[in-house]
Amino acid sequence: MKKVILVTGASSGLGLAMANALSVKGYQVYGTGRDITQMKNVSFTPLEMDVINDVSVNASVRQIIAAEGQIDVLINNAGNGIAGPLYTVPVAIAKVQFEVNFFGLVRVCSAVLPWMIKEKKGLVINIGSLAGLFGLPYQGLYSASKFAVEGYSQSLRMELQNTGIKVSVINPGDFKTNFTSSRVKMPFILNNELLEKEFEAAIAIMEEDERIGSDPVNLAGLVCKIVAQSNPSYNYSAGKFEQTIVPALKTILPESVFSKLMNGHYGIK
Template sequence: MKKVILVTGASSGIGRETANALQAAGHTVYGASRSVHALKDIAFIPLKMDITDDESVKSGIETIIAAEGRIDVLINNAGIVLAGPLYDTSVEFAKKQFEVNFFGVVCVSTAVLPGMIERKKGLVINISSVAGLFGLPYVGTYVAAKFALEGYSQSLRMELQNTGVDVTVVNPGDFKTNNTSSREKLPFSLPHEKLKREYDAAIEIVEKNEVNGGNPAIVGKLITKIVGKSKPAHRYMVGAFDQTKLPLIVKALLPSTMFSKMINGYYNIK
């Protein structure tokens, strides 16, 4: 069945691949981005929208409704990945992370959901991360925002249980996107050589994994399958086994102190 779909953060990476895959599957897809000039050589309909601006979101949703009469599927994909030591992170820096990765999701969802509830049908897919399921060093504001998104998604699902609107979370591992090149990193300002070395080592591994990550088209294919399901699952993991399912298995088996040491060891914090 042909559906009207809104994908946020569609200018690159997972969002772009997802929007292209869904359009190729026969759906009507609007790909939203603050940078519509980056939406070239695409199959979907470009839509200028800043998810951190209420008026921009309202205008974007009204554009779709005027043209299509409804939105069947909302895919909250837009996000940024900031890095820095939490012990030296300002509230302003943390807010920047949350404005996009959490409050942006709330803003767009609140604008779309009343229409879905009225029609008694709809699907919201929130793109989380494996970082929304366990902590990682030196990308702590990103982890915190994804944890918030996880809680939001679970609670939203409970509230919508009897409305006909489904809520699904997708947790990707590392995929090749522009996060590495566009990441804002806090400079290390403390006079502490050991912590500075650990910070540098951890970020080096984070970015190496991203650069060597999977093709985001894999996520696009998965989301296309999810959209086609009559009753999607609450959660879908996607990515390398050692980044997604394995850590959760180990986390369930080990005491939290041992699991934390294991993760730190992977990032050369010993």
């Protein structure tokens, strides 16, 4: 029987690439989005789901179970980005960032995992970020939400050790997607010319890194390999080599040196 795969955030970008690639491989793939009218000419089954809404998530999962009887693989990909100064960000905005990137993931896991536990098998792939392994200036909320995904996933692995369910995290670097254009950029509200200049420089550099980033097809290929494995690894990095080696550098460099290197890259001298 074909594996049944649920991919959240499949209306564009990485999620769309993953869902299409998995479907081409012959899996029964359900790709979710808040507006399925955006999913045209796709090879998978579009499914409406809003990951910040309990009713929507539970209804969508039940719909798949009713049709297929199981969900073998869950890929938590839905996410968004907010850029801005941490020193002025309203708590309400921080909550928006976490609601999608972290609590949305938790919500979908809580809806799917009881079914996997009942079947004593399954695979959860959480899409984290390299920014969830080290902080980035003016992307602090995004980094924090992805750090939370990493911690949640580590604990989830421990809890599911004896259930037959595997948990993996993929930490992508910069990819060429519409994530750049859809990022919410908070206004700079302080009367501080130096900090404002650094803020604008950091935003410009992060957008350029994404513009020349890796092709989403590469990440989709990695996901297909992971799904095909009987015992996948816990953590994977994806993207350009110069980005994927950064977590290793963080472990061997003094914090002051590492921070200086990161700030230098983002135009903060």
